[in-house]
Amino acid sequence: xxxxxxxxxxxxxxxxxxxxxxxxxxxxxxxxxxxxxxxxxxxxxxxxxxxxxxxxxxxxxxxxxxxxxxxxxxxxxxxxxxxxxxxxxxxxxxxxxxxxxxxxxxxxxxxxxxxxxxxxxxxxxxxxxxxxxxxxxxxxxxxxxxxxxxxxxxxxxxxxxxxxxxxxxxxxxxxxxxxxxxxxxxxxxxxxxxxxxxxxxxxxxxxxxxxxxxxxxxxxxxxxxxxxxxxxxxxxxxxxxxxxxxxxxxxxxxxxxxxxxxxxxxxxxxxxxxxxxxxxxxxxxxxxx
Amino acid sequence: xxxxxxxxxxxxxxxxxxxxxxxxxxxxxxxxxxxxxxxxxxxxxxxxxxxxxxxxxxxxxxxxxxxxxxxxxxxxxxxxxxxxxxxxxxxxxxxxxxxxxxxxxxxxxxxxxxxxxxxxxxxxxxxxxxxxxxxxxxxxxxxxxxxxxxxxxxxxxxxxxxxxxxxxxxxxxxxxxxxxxxxxxxxxxxxxxxxxxxxxxxxxxxxxxxxxxxxxxxxxxxxxxxxxxxxxxxxxxxxxxxxxxxxxxxxxxxxxxxxxxxxxxxxxxxxxxxxxxxxxxxxxxxxxx
Numbered sequence: 351x352x353x354x355x356x357x358x359x360x361x362x363x364x365x366x367x368x369x370x371x372x373x374x375x376x377x378x379x380x381x382x383x384x385x386x387x388x389x390x391x392x393x394x395x396x397x398x399x400x401x402x403x404x405x406x407x408x409x410x411x412x413x414x415x416x417x418x419x420x421x422x423x424x425x426x427x428x429x430x431x432x433x434x435x436x437x438x439x440x441x442x443x444x445x446x447x448x449x450x451x452x453x454x455x456x457x458x459x460x461x462x463x464x465x466x467x468x469x470x471x472x473x474x475x476x477x478x479x480x481x482x483x484x485x486x487x488x489x490x491x492x493x494x495x496x497x498x499x500x501x502x503x504x505x506x507x508x509x510x511x512x513x514x515x516x517x518x519x520x521x522x523x524x525x526x527x528x529x530x531x532x533x534x535x536x537x538x539x540x541x542x543x544x545x546x547x548x549x550x551x552x553x554x555x556x557x558x559x560x561x562x563x564x565x566x567x568x569x570x571x572x573x574x575x576x577x578x579x580x581x582x583x584x585x586x587x588x589x590x591x592x593x594x595x596x597x598x599x600x601x602x603x604x605x606x607x608x609x610x611x612x613x614x615x616x617x618x619x620x621x622x623x624x625x626x627x628x629x630x631x632x633x634x635x636x637x638x639x
Numbered sequence: 640x641x642x643x644x645x646x647x648x649x650x651x652x653x654x655x656x657x658x659x660x661x662x663x664x665x666x667x668x669x670x671x672x673x674x675x676x677x678x679x680x681x682x683x684x685x686x687x688x689x690x691x692x693x694x695x696x697x698x699x700x701x702x703x704x705x706x707x708x709x710x711x712x713x714x715x716x717x718x719x720x721x722x723x724x725x726x727x728x729x730x731x732x733x734x735x736x737x738x739x740x741x742x743x744x745x746x747x748x749x750x751x752x753x754x755x756x757x758x759x760x761x762x763x764x765x766x767x768x769x770x771x772x773x774x775x776x777x778x779x780x781x782x783x784x785x786x787x788x789x790x791x792x793x794x795x796x797x798x799x800x801x802x803x804x805x806x807x808x809x810x811x812x813x814x815x816x817x818x819x820x821x822x823x824x825x826x827x828x829x830x831x832x833x834x835x836x837x838x839x840x841x842x843x844x845x846x847x848x849x850x851x852x853x854x855x856x857x858x859x860x861x862x863x864x865x866x867x868x869x870x871x872x873x874x875x876x877x878x879x880x881x882x883x884x885x886x887x888x889x890x891x892x893x894x895x896x897x898x899x900x901x902x903x904x905x906x907x908x909x910x911x912x913x914x915x916x917x918x919x920x921x922x923x924x925x926x927x928x
Contacts, residue, residue, distance in 0.1 A: 423784045424724020432721055435713020477766035477776070487766070495712045 352551075353401040354378040355386050355437065356408025360518040361451055361507065361540070365407055368544040377401070387433060393440040403551050404448035406437050409492075412485060414517065417602040419485040430488035435495040438502065447501040447557070449547055454508030454536060454563060455606035456482075456490040466536060466567070466611030469559040475606045483603035493559075504559045505547050508610055510540040511628075513635040521582070521632060524573055529588045531596040532570045533607035536563035539628040546620040555618060561610040564625035573629065580633035641840075642690040643667040644675050644726065645697025649807040650740055650796065650829070654696055657833040666690070676722060682729040692840050693737035695726050698781075701774060703806065706891040708774040719777035724784040727791065736790040736846070738836055743797030743825060743852060744895035745771075745779040755825060755856070755900030758848040764895045772892035782848075793848045794836050797899055799829040800917075802924040810871070810921060813862055818877045820885040821859045822896035825852040828917040835909040842908075849904050853914035856898045862918065869922035 354369070356362040357378030369376050377399065379386060386392040386408070396404065410429030412418030419426040434450050441448040456473035458481070460466060467474075475482045476490035496502055511520035520537060524530060546562045549555070574587050590596040597604065612622055623631070643658070645651040646667030658665050666688065668675060675681040675697070685693065699718030701707030708715040723739050730737040745762035747770070749755060756763075764771045765779035785793055800809035809826060813819060835851045838844070863876050879885040886893065901911055912920070 423780075424721045424728070427716060427724070427780065427784070428721045432713045432717045435716070439713070477780075478769035480767035480769075491716065491766075495716070 351399065351401050352376045353396065353399065353404045355404065355406045356451075359407055359409070360510065360516070361544070362407035364510075364512070364540045364544040365405060365547065368541060368548055372548065374548070387428065387436060389436045389439055392436060393443060396440055396444055396446060401446060404437065404441055404446055405547065405551070406434065406448060406450045408433060409451065410488075416483050416485045416605070419483065419488070420603050423484055426484055426488045427491075430485070431491040431495060434492045438496055438499045441502070442500050445501065447503075447551065449503035449505055449551055450492075450496060451547070452493055452504045452506045452559075453486075453489045454506045454561065454608060454610045455486045456493065457608040457610065458606050460534070460609045461611070466609040467561075468611045469561055469614055475608070481604065483605070485603075486606050500557075502557055503547075503550050503555070505543070505550070506559065506561045506563070506610065507538045507543055508563045508608075509535055509537045510543065511537060511632055512540040513632040514637050515639045521573065521577060521629075524570065525577060525583045525585070529590055529600065530570050530574065531590045531593060531600075531605070533593075533605075534567050534569050534609060535607050536567050536610040536612070537625055537628070538563050539623070539632065542622055542628065546615060546622060549620055560615050561612045562615055562620070562622065563610045563612045564622050564628045565612055565616060566625040567609040568625050568629065576629050576633055580630070580636065582633055582636055640688065640690050641665045642685065642688065642693045644693065644695045645740075648696055648698070649799065649805070650833070651696035653799075653801070653829045653833040654694060654836065657830060657837055661837065663837070676717065676725060678725045678728055681725060682732060685729055685733055685735060690735060693726065693730055693735055694836065694840070695723065695737060695739045697722060698740065699777075705772050705774045705894070708772065708777070709892050712773055715773055715777045716780075719774070720780040720784060723781045727785055727788045730791070731789050734790065736792075736840065738792035738794055738840055739781075739785060740836070741782055741793045741795045741848075742775075742778045743795045743850065743897060743899045744775045745782065746897040746899065747771075747895050749823070749898045750900070753898075755898040756850075757900045758850055758903055764897070770893065772894070774892075775895050789846075791846055792836075792839050792844070794832070794839065795848065795850045795852070795899065796827045796832055797852045797897075798824055798826045799832065800826060800921055801829040802921040803926050804928045810862065810866060810918075813859065814866060814872045814874070818879055818889065819859050819863065820879045820882060820889075820894070822882075822894075823856050823858050823898060824896050825856050825899040825901070826914055826917070827852050828912070828921065831911055831917065835904060835911060838909055844907060850899045850901045851904055851909070851911065852899045852901045853911050853917045854901055854905060855914040857914050857918065865918050865922055869919070869925065871922060871925055
């Protein structure tokens with residue numbers, strides 16, 4: 351049996367779906383049931399059920415977008431920086447392996463050799479760089495809190511999408527805006543991400559950081575092009591002339607646009623298809639709301 | 640009636656003593672009684688008792704010193720960055736004025752004109768500067784979380800001391816070390832600080848940041864000199880040759896040594912004696928353990 355935290359969120363729901371598809375037994379615990387933000391409550395619960403491992407998909411993301419985290423700073427810190435430390439303490443005390451859903455949004459741009467940031471690179475879109483959104487700062491602090499954590503996987507997700515139209519799906523988000531910022535990004539196919547996390551634990555992969563993005567990177571223009579090719583939209587999209595114009599007119603806080611290198615995960619045998627293939631697969635099977 | 644959070648801590652106990660001395664009615668609530676780290680619990684409690692104002696003296700400090708915060712990062716973030724946001728939300732919803740005990744340790748060094756950092760200066764010993772201890776980073780985030788808070792005083796304390804020997808008292812701490820780092824600092828006489836906080840609320844001073852340090856600054860050597868003059872110790876003290884030597888041999892994380900300008904508080908009529916006088920007063924009335 352395993353325990354899932356944050357099962358009602360966008361990532362948590364995908365994990366539930368994949369766990370169920372694999373016929374795996376799990377408990378998705380709600381905060382109303384067990385207040386897992388309280389270390390003693392979480393520890394007592396874990397001691398009583400003794401899961402093989404814990405998946406932490408809980409976190410605070412802004413609605414409708416990351417700008418909301420600038421307003422709800424305490425919640426953002428509690429969910430993304432403090433909670434990982436609470437889960438760490440409880441799991442370390444009970445010697446339970448666990449995985450944490452982190453984010454690639456703690457990076458900006460590309461690595462020097464243009465092949466994306468690797469797990470060994472120091473995050474460069476953080477409070478310490480003083481260039482980030484409050485959300486990214488909190489996610490980066492969350493990874494700091496897990497430095498040298500025992501029996502802990504850190505799984506970096508980056509702009510999730512799949513074939514199901516949703517306000518949290520990157521493809522849906524892009525299609526719903528009138529004007530877009532053209533930027534180059536790594537993405538994570540949500541279901542492939544969830545499967546990779548489960549594989550990591552089931553196959554007892556090495557603990558530590560794993561970039562779980564689809565190999566390759568795409569521009570916003572390319573995503574729109576593909577979406578139009580697959581008939582998801584016939585809208586005319588307009589693009590901001592520059593990031594400066596985007597920041598002035600549409601955003602309150604800087605966005606992380608970045609490329610991650612997921613070759614460690616691919617080399618280890620995790621199934622992450624090329625980002626173009628993953629996007630096309632999602633668009634071919636698109637399910638509208 | 641007013642409500643005190645963190646009443647069992649070093650600052651909270653001083654506040655209780657001063658409130659009692661003034662014959663003021665207050666509730667010092669313990670977390671075991673009301674979990675004030677939970678916004679709904681705090682709000683429900685405040686709604687039921689309707690205090691004139693709330694004093695937040697709760698926070699996480701490392702024991703025996705700030706190095707411990709490097710290990711207990713999640714608790715440090717929860718107590719110093721998240722909690723202020725929770726108190727803010729609850730108090731803003733109920734329109735209750737409140738004061739937060741912040742710290743001067745979010746600064747390092749002195750201002751350009753050598754008269755100390757003022758309330759309008761941007762903290763320079765923070766995650767954003769990437770030069771700080773985890774504790775200072777968390778305290779600075781706590782102030783960020785309170786940016787533009789309504790009906791909120793932010794009171795900056797800096798290295799508290801008074802006449803009662805205690806492991807938390809700066810004078811006691813200095814006397815217990817064998818080797819000291821000579822540095823220049825502003826200090827806060829704990830009882831004067833507590834009185835200033837109470838005055839701020841009772842006299843309905845302007846909301847916002849208040850540096851509540853004793854005017855002037857002292858070197859560690861000067862504190863030791865005064866302590867020896869007043870017969871508190873006849874030990875021979877040794878000084879580190881440099882901050883570099885101190886960092887290499889005695890500390891895990893950088894210390895904030897800084898000078899704050901408290902002229903705003905003094906001009907507004909708060910009783911903060913010169914740091915030399917405050918130290919001599921404490922030493923003349925010294926109560927050993």
